Amino acid sequence: MTNTQTVSYPRILRLKQLTERIGLGRSTIYDRMDVQSPRYDATFPLPIKLGAGAIGWIDSEITAWIEKRMSAKKTRLSFKGPFTGEQAESPHAALS
Structure with a gap:
């Protein structure tokens, strides 16, 4: 009898794969990691x-x-x- 367990290894994304995966461009990705950028995101991996x-x-961090x-x-x-108990208006409500 053979045991067929699937082993999962961490996957590494290169920049091109990352841009395709998250939909952000190269410069925006680097801005997310740059503390001095207005687009800095401390949560970005x-x-x-x-x-x-x-x-x-x-990949798992992304x-x-x-x-x-x-x-x-x-x-x-x-x-x-x-105060009102009302649900917040959708940010897209003004567009409809």
């Missing part, structure tokens, strides 16, 4: 060094970052005003 001139991002942003969005959209 930092890359790991792969070699002399190569870096990559751990997935966690995306999920965290998705849950933050759900929280914002379901927020109820403290």
Whole structure:
């Protein structure tokens, strides 16, 4: 009898794969990691060094970052005003 267990290894995303995965451009990604940038995001995963001139991002950390942003969005959209008990208006309501 053979045991066929699936072993999961960490996946590394290079910059091109990362831009395709999260939909942000190269400069925006680097801005997210730059403390001096107005687009800095302290929660954005930092890359790991792969070699002399190569870096990559751990796929599971990118997935966690995306999920965290998705849950933050759900929280914002379901927020109820403290005084009226009314649900907050959708940011897209003015467009419809």
